Amino acid sequence: MAVKSRVWISSIFLALFVFSPVSSVRVEEGAEAKQEDSSVLTLDASNFDEAIAKHPFVVVEFYAPWCGHCKNLAPEYEKAASVLSKHDPPVVLAKVDANDEVNRELATKYEVSGFPTLKIFRNEGKNIQEYKGPRDADGIVEYLKKQVGPASAEVKSSDDVANLINDKKVIIVGIFPEFSGQEFENFMSVADKLRSEYEFIHLSDAKLLPHGDSSVKGPVVRLLKPFDELSVDSQDFNVEALENFIEVASVPIITTFNKDPANHPFVIKFFNSDNSKAMLFVNFSSEQFDALKSKYHEVASAFKGKGISFLIGDLDASQGAFQYFGLKEDDAPLVLIQEHDGTKYFKPTVEPDQIVAWLNDYQEGRLKPFRKSEPIPEVNNEPVKVVVADNLHDVVNSGKNVLLEFYAPWCGHCKKLAPILDEVAVSFEKDTDVVIAKMDATANDIPGDFDVKGYPTIYFSSASGKVMQYEGGRTAEDIINYITENKDSAASSEAPVQSEQEKELKDEL
């Protein structure tokens, strides 16, 4: 479950610039796009398996009609499909409307966690890889041509090498005196496994490399990257060791988050890591930028391998991140740390000479966590009580039976539910042991003990502290019956000490 919610958190964040989270599935709106004369194959639950079995190489886009990133991709995908339809061997581009009820099972089966998700199906679906390429027509074509070819291509001239190596991506070069033997085979099998994520080439002479290096005899694997030390070698050809070498060496000391799509794969990696995440948000055009970045780099290098990953984000690209974390642009430059369980630490208007000290304070546990919360309401006399992050646990642990709705202001199903919850709350008005409450989940951090994947999500916490998600019907009667069946009568025997507090709370609410 921890893994699931991590994916969700990163996809919510990435939604702001790469894809839309699947949880938005519950917002069932949006126009149908009619497609005729398309080079893109339309698949659904009825013909999916057949198509995958028939074509040796199929790319499937799982999309939702309402998703903006999907709409942006559509014309590019179409153009690429048209170019690739003439390619030999054939490359088939297909799409599945994963928002459509009939295709939900497909989306679940292939672990679609955001829109659009693109997957490459080879070999009758026996080999499935995530599409990790660009989102423009030319980029898609170029990337897929490589994917359908050999996992690692032999390169024979220094011009060809120079053409392949650019300053945007990681390239893994195998240098082998001859293309056979265990080392070469291991290299090729790692290339096959990781090919959708990295580009692999091999050559027989290190002289072909830029700044040709004839002292390198091989076999050796050289990872070229557009950041940090630019090039790292490994001679451990054990498959696992090689994969591990690539994973570690391809992560920048500091991940850059700006509008450049070439950086997005690194940003996705950053958010999918189990590490604590430090993020410095600063205007890249501002005067302080260089000084801040240089200090930040100092700390990041010192902390390498100690369980913290570092990202630097440009204000120009970070509006979504600010909204997500509940930050204000006025607070920039700011540094924020988010731990795996969601705990956050925050320092606004950070000066270059404060960064090192602040991160050291963090390392040594001297900082207090930061929580996104609306202010605790002073007046709270509607039937449904307003709960915010700062008093959520007080309310839930108050020794009362609490029905709590997590909602989003824009969510249609939540709006429909509002008068129903009012009715429920009114019907329990005389029962001081029952509280009906709601929290705006977009304006408040949701503590890790609640798993909120869509809106509305409703939890029930009984007076004795049993917490469960409410998954019953959405009528007032359903909810009233549920509360009546599940509520504990005054938990005084379990929590006598709290009774004073309880009374206060009910008054307060």
Ligand SMILES: *[C@@H]1O[C@H](CO)[C@@H](O)[C@H](O)[C@H]1NC(C)=O
């Ligand atoms: C960043 O700084 C530049 C130069 O001072 C300014 O023109 C720009 O508006 C700033 N961007 C943001 C998002 O504050």
